Amino acid sequence: MFNKKKLGTVALALGTTLALTATSAWAKTTLTVASFPSFDQAVNSAIPLYKKLHPEVEIKLVSLAYGDHHNAMTTALATGGNLPDVMGIEYGYIGRFAASGGLEDLRAAPYSAEQYEKLFSKFTIPLATGGSGTLAAMPADIGPGALFYREDILEKAGVTHAELTKDWDSYIAAGKKIKEATGSYLVSSATDIKDIVIRSGLKDGQGIYFDADNTITVESDRFKEAFRLAKAVREAGIDAQVGAWSSEWTEGLRRGTIASQMMGAWLGGHLNGWIAPDSKGLWRSSQLPAGAYASWGGSFYAIPKKAKNKEAAWEFIKFMTMNKEMQIAAFRDLDAFPALVEAQNDDFVNQPIEYLGGQVARVQWKEAADRIPAMDVHKHDPVAEQIINDALEAVLERDADIDTVLADAAKQIKRRARR
Amino acid sequence: MSSVESAVRPPVVKIRKRTLKQRLNASGYKWAPYLFVSPFFVIFAVFGLFPLLFSLFLSFHYWEPAAGLGAMEWVGIENFTFTLTDGWFQTSVYNTIWIALAAGIPQHVVAIPLAYFLHTSFKRSRNTVVGMYFLPFITSSVAISLVFTTLFSRDFGMINMLFTSAGNWTVGDIQPLAWLFPTANIDWNRPEYTKTMIAFVVFWRYVGWNTVLYLSAMQTIPKDLYEAATVDGAKRWQQFWYITVPMLKPMMFFAVTLTIIGNLQLFEEPFIITGGTGGIEQAGKTAAMHMYITAFVEGDFGTASAISWILFALIAFLTWGNNKLLGEKK
Numbered sequence: 001m002f003n004k005k006k007l008g009t010v011a012l013a014l015g016t017t018l019a020l021t022a023t024s025a026w027a028k029t030t031l032t033v034a035s036f037p038s039f040d041q042a043v044n045s046a047i048p049l050y051k052k053l054h055p056e057v058e059i060k061l062v063s064l065a066y067g068d069h070h071n072a073m074t075t076a077l078a079t080g081g082n083l084p085d086v087m088g089i090e091y092g093y094i095g096r097f098a099a100s101g102g103l104e105d106l107r108a109a110p111y112s113a114e115q116y117e118k119l120f121s122k123f124t125i126p127l128a129t130g131g132s133g134t135l136a137a138m139p140a141d142i143g144p145g146a147l148f149y150r151e152d153i154l155e156k157a158g159v160t161h162a163e164l165t166k167d168w169d170s171y172i173a174a175g176k177k178i179k180e181a182t183g184s185y186l187v188s189s190a191t192d193i194k195d196i197v198i199r200s201g202l203k204d205g206q207g208i209y210f211d212a213d214n215t216i217t218v219e220s221d222r223f224k225e226a227f228r229l230a231k232a233v234r235e236a237g238i239d240a241q242v243g244a245w246s247s248e249w250t251e252g253l254r255r256g257t258i259a260s261q262m263m264g265a266w267l268g269g270h271l272n273g274w275i276a277p278d279s280k281g282l283w284r285s286s287q288l289p290a291g292a293y294a295s296w297g298g299s300f301y302a303i304p305k306k307a308k309n310k311e312a313a314w315e316f317i318k319f320m321t322m323n324k325e326m327q328i329a330a331f332r333d334l335d336a337f338p339a340l341v342e343a344q345n346d347d348f349v350n351q352p353i354e355y356l357g358g359q360v361a362r363v364q365w366k367e368a369a370d371r372i373p374a375m376d377v378h379k380h381d382p383v384a385e386q387i388i389n390d391a392l393e394a395v396l397e398r399d400a401d402i403d404t405v406l407a408d409a410a411k412q413i414k415r416r417a418r419r
Numbered sequence: 420m421s422s423v424e425s426a427v428r429p430p431v432v433k434i435r436k437r438t439l440k441q442r443l444n445a446s447g448y449k450w451a452p453y454l455f456v457s458p459f460f461v462i463f464a465v466f467g468l469f470p471l472l473f474s475l476f477l478s479f480h481y482w483e484p485a486a487g488l489g490a491m492e493w494v495g496i497e498n499f500t501f502t503l504t505d506g507w508f509q510t511s512v513y514n515t516i517w518i519a520l521a522a523g524i525p526q527h528v529v530a531i532p533l534a535y536f537l538h539t540s541f542k543r544s545r546n547t548v549v550g551m552y553f554l555p556f557i558t559s560s561v562a563i564s565l566v567f568t569t570l571f572s573r574d575f576g577m578i579n580m581l582f583t584s585a586g587n588w589t590v591g592d593i594q595p596l597a598w599l600f601p602t603a604n605i606d607w608n609r610p611e612y613t614k615t616m617i618a619f620v621v622f623w624r625y626v627g628w629n630t631v632l633y634l635s636a637m638q639t640i641p642k643d644l645y646e647a648a649t650v651d652g653a654k655r656w657q658q659f660w661y662i663t664v665p666m667l668k669p670m671m672f673f674a675v676t677l678t679i680i681g682n683l684q685l686f687e688e689p690f691i692i693t694g695g696t697g698g699i700e701q702a703g704k705t706a707a708m709h710m711y712i713t714a715f716v717e718g719d720f721g722t723a724s725a726i727s728w729i730l731f732a733l734i735a736f737l738t739w740g741n742n743k744l745l746g747e748k749k
Binding site: 067071073074075077078079080096097101102241247248251252380382393394397416419 | 481482483484485486487488490569572573574575606608609610694695696699700701712715716717718720
């Protein structure tokens with residue numbers, strides 16, 4: 001009996017192997033995946049694992065620089081040619097791509113992804129939702145906002161962590177103390193403060209610049225407060241006035257002349273990897289000041305309507321987004337915070353991070369991820385962002401009146417978002 | 420016998436018997452030249468003419484590109500009226516012309532004397548020197564822009580280091596150069612400096628190209644003109660002013676035309692230097708960048724096409740003006 005059963009298993013295994021070799025011999029599917037650095041690394045490390053499960057599928061990864069990739073995808077969608085089977089999309093483009101109608105609706109059959117939606121951080125799904133309730137993409141990773149700061153600089157200035165994060169006024173006061181005691185700037189740019197404040201306090205379904213009913217919201221208190229605080233930071237002389245990712249910025253973080261930086265949790269990986277590996281153990285992470293929760297980026301996978309191997313593409317996307325092991329691997333290697341709740345609850349999250357002085361920071365990021373509101377994205381967000389950045393420059397550089405520039409900005413946005 | 424046969428048989432039959440090869444020979448391969456030049460026309464039709472006509476067509480539409488070709492929506496001349504009344508477009512055109520003048524005029528003012536100097540002073544090593552001047556032109560503009568961004572960096576850039584060390588140079592208690600040089604680092608990304616920085620990079624890049632153009636033109640000026648001038652007692656600067664410069668006029672027309680076209684299409688240098696945003700208050704945003712941002716950031720390809728046609732009209736107008744100014748008088 002036992003032997004028979006075993007025999008059966010062996011036969012079954014043999015049969016499956018044969019069947020698999022047969023399919024691989026007869027119909028080898030080549031799945032094209034288009035992605036961008038460093039999101040493409042997740043695909044790269046997934047290929048050998050995926051091939052064990054699906055030896056019949058050959059995966060071809062096409063990777064371009066961030067901007068080039070999204071431009072290429074825009075052109076591909078426009079012309080319907082050269083489309084990949086699986087398309088990686090970054091946060092900044094998901095709204096426009098989701099609204100375009102060029103991507104498969106994953107809520108419809110045969111995907112029926114609605115059943116999986118509850119598996120992900122709740123704010124990710126609305127980002128990928130187009131008009132009329134279609135779901136254009138599946139979330140892979142997210143960027144819960146965190147405040148990274150230099151513990152040693154705070155100590156030197158006698159500033160406590162609570163002072164730094166209690167509210168914005170105490171944050172600015174702490175910055176002044178740090179500047180006085182150590183000469184370090186608190187933030188890289190006053191614009192950073194604006195970016196967080198306009199994103200905080202949003203309700204589910206509200207957009208940053210546009211409400212659910214397309215009204216422009218840049219004249220609201222949220223923006224006035226954001227501009228006021230940014231100006232206060234500039235006047236206090238606690239911002240280094242450098243843009244993120246510039247050489248001054250990386251050098252500032254490396255040399256400790258910039259004492260803190262608010263960004264997605266993935267900044268920890270960048271700090272450790274190449275920005276400031278020498279200050280290992282000196283950095284810490286905390287929630288954003290004043291109880292703000294915001295999201296910095298995130299990546300998605302979608303299937304274009306004109307893709308050739310939709311079935312295989314969907315299998316692959318499910319593997320990339322819903323396989324816990326895969327998500328944790330990306331989390332460990334790239335600090336890409338998983339969108340999959342199951343992966344967020346894994347014991348891995350409770351492990352201390354050596355770079356952050358043994359802090360158990362991932363728990364904190366998870367808490368932030370839970371509280372990020374389901375923000376609505378609008379196709380004119382990039383236009384509005386440019387206009388608001390210009391308006392803030394006018395306030396910071398030329399001392400323009402906040403109410404006036406915001407009223408102008410609203411008019412500008414209305415004019416440019418004319419369709 | 421043979422004469423009778425030939426009289427009976429009409430010659431038409433003979434022609435019918437000809438092979439294909441013979442017939443082709445008879446037609447003289449009249450189509451052959453067309454075949455040989457066709458690659459150009461095919462390639463031009465696909466990559467030149469079609470995009471050209473398509474962008475003209477597109478400029479009268481609103482188009483959400485990610486939604487596919489079917490999503491075009493006829494809007495008439497709205498894209499054109501919007502662009503012409505748009506403050507951002509006006510700023511970008513102003514920036515473009517500012518940079519074109521600030522980079523373009525010095526290019527020629529420096530290149531002509533420089534070419535004269537190379538022409539008269541170097542004998543054997545001239546080609547090496549010319550090659551060195553030409554090098555920036557063939558280097559990737561992205562690489563150049565990245566290098567200059569580093570050089571112009573506020574805190575760690577070499578240019579600021581040179582300037583401030585000159586400004587802070589002390590003799591006893593006074594700083595004799597402080598009136599001329601800054602004593603603190605300049606943030607070149609501030610709106611008042613961005614254009615200057617871009618113009619400098621563009622000038623540096625194309626001055627060698629223009630020098631080579633002028634040098635080649637100088638080499639065609641007959642030597643006997645100079646000999647006659649020397650006999651007449653003309654000094655070197657007089658020879659330059661009264662012989663070289665007038666004889667260079669056709670080349671000036673050509674080089675200035677190239678500069679106008681090139682500078683009005685300026686894109687890579689400002690794009691890299693300002694990180695793709697156009698800089699603070701869009702101080703470094705050129706018209707070509709504005710077109711790119713309209714298409715790829717705002718996703719409005721129709722308006723971007725309209726911008727490109729307006730830019731085309733502007734370039735055509737300025738080239739016409741240049742023709743009036745420097746071109747052959749008929």
